[in-house]
Amino acid sequence: MITFPTIKLDRCSGCGLCITVCPDRTLTLVDGIARASGDKCMACGHCQAVCPVQAIEISEVYADLGFKHIEEKKGWLAPGAMAAADLVQLLRSRRSVRSYHEKPVPLAYLEDLVKIGTTAPSGTNSQAWTFTILKNRGEVELLGGLTAAFFHRLNKKAASPLWRLAARIFAGDSLGRYYRRHYQTVREGLADWDERGEDHLFHGAPAAILVGGRQEASCPAEDALLASGNMLLGAHALGLSTCLIGFAVEAMRHDHAIGASLGIARDEEIYAVIAVGYGREIYQRPAPRKRVEIRWLNSAPRNPGG
Numbered sequence: 001m002i003t004f005p006t007i008k009l010d011r012c013s014g015c016g017l018c019i020t021v022c023p024d025r026t027l028t029l030v031d032g033i034a035r036a037s038g039d040k041c042m043a044c045g046h047c048q049a050v051c052p053v054q055a056i057e058i059s060e061v062y063a064d065l066g067f068k069h070i071e072e073k074k075g076w077l078a079p080g081a082m083a084a085a086d087l088v089q090l091l092r093s094r095r096s097v098r099s100y101h102e103k104p105v106p107l108a109y110l111e112d113l114v115k116i117g118t119t120a121p122s123g124t125n126s127q128a129w130t131f132t133i134l135k136n137r138g139e140v141e142l143l144g145g146l147t148a149a150f151f152h153r154l155n156k157k158a159a160s161p162l163w164r165l166a167a168r169i170f171a172g173d174s175l176g177r178y179y180r181r182h183y184q185t186v187r188e189g190l191a192d193w194d195e196r197g198e199d200h201l202f203h204g205a206p207a208a209i210l211v212g213g214r215q216e217a218s219c220p221a222e223d224a225l226l227a228s229g230n231m232l233l234g235a236h237a238l239g240l241s242t243c244l245i246g247f248a249v250e251a252m253r254h255d256h257a258i259g260a261s262l263g264i265a266r267d268e269e270i271y272a273v274i275a276v277g278y279g280r281e282i283y284q285r286p287a288p289r290k291r292v293e294i295r296w297l298n299s300a301p302r303n304p305g306g
């Protein structure tokens with residue numbers, strides 16, 4: 001369903017700002033007043049956000065995201081209004097944490113993380129992402145067990161030279177690659193899980209959030225991963241730690257019964273599984289990165305910093 005902006009005609013000053021920011025060219029000025037005359041609207045809300053006299057509203061989208069714990073600072077931060085150094089420090093301080101306290105994560109924090117996720121951009125503003133919260137250790141262990149069962153089956157197949165050969169003939173070398181790269185680590189991880197209850201998958205996290213996308217989205221994977229990126233940073237700011245769990249994503253991608261066991265609809269794909277909790281790890285400094293090679297089109301400028 002297409003939602004169009006509603007314009008309060010008695011408030012509109014005819015400044016035209018809404019028209020300049022509308023990506024769908026939905027709005028025009030008629031007799032000095034903004035009108036929704038186009039046939040498309042992706043409900044991005046830019047017109048509502050730019051209007052100096054609050055004359056525009058789009059139903060079904062909300063200006064107030066309803067954070068439960070975070071006291072949101074109202075108002076728009078203009079480019080350059082925040083110290084880039086603070087942002088870079090946050091970006092560099094987030095870590096993938098692999099050891100958690102048992103302390104449960106307040107549900108309000110988990111809900112706020114999802115809302116932080118929804119601040120991300122999405123292709124054609126579809127916002128067709130999904131968030132499934134595993135709110136306690138029992139629920140995390142349920143997904144852990146289902147993921148472990150998937151990898152038990154996969155390892156059994158990968159261990160067989162016959163299966164690897166058959167897979168190579170009919171489906172390429174992905175099983176062989178898995179065998180060479182992951183089989184042994186997964187085998188050891190599964191043994192630790194089965195024999196000693198050691199959790200190398202979720203690292204003992206007391207909560208997790210699954211970020212998915214529905215088929216109606218134009219870019220479901222990108223949308224879900226951008227939302228996830230925001231959530232990782234938001235968690236750090238909230239005093240929480242996180243870790244992306246690619247192994248769980250892989251299991252859910254290949255075995256849709258896992259999603260079904262968690263009540264996830266058949267037409268949803270899970271693109272990120274985020275372990276969440278109070279991390280035990282304390283760092284002295286940010287982690288280093290590989291030196292990035294920046295490629296300039298044509299020749300490099302003489303003074304790129306200037």
Ligand SMILES: Cc1cc2nc3c(=O)[nH]c(=O)nc-3n(C[C@H](O)[C@H](O)[C@H](O)COP(=O)(O)O)c2cc1C
Binds near residue numbers: 095201246
């Ligand atoms: C797509 C993706 C999947 C990942 N899967 C796992 C995983 O299954 N288990 C894990 O411990 N870490 C996982 N990680 C975390 C990476 O190992 C981590 O991001 C990398 O080592 C850099 O560390 P940092 O996140 O602290 O900067 C994953 C990261 C990404 C981006």
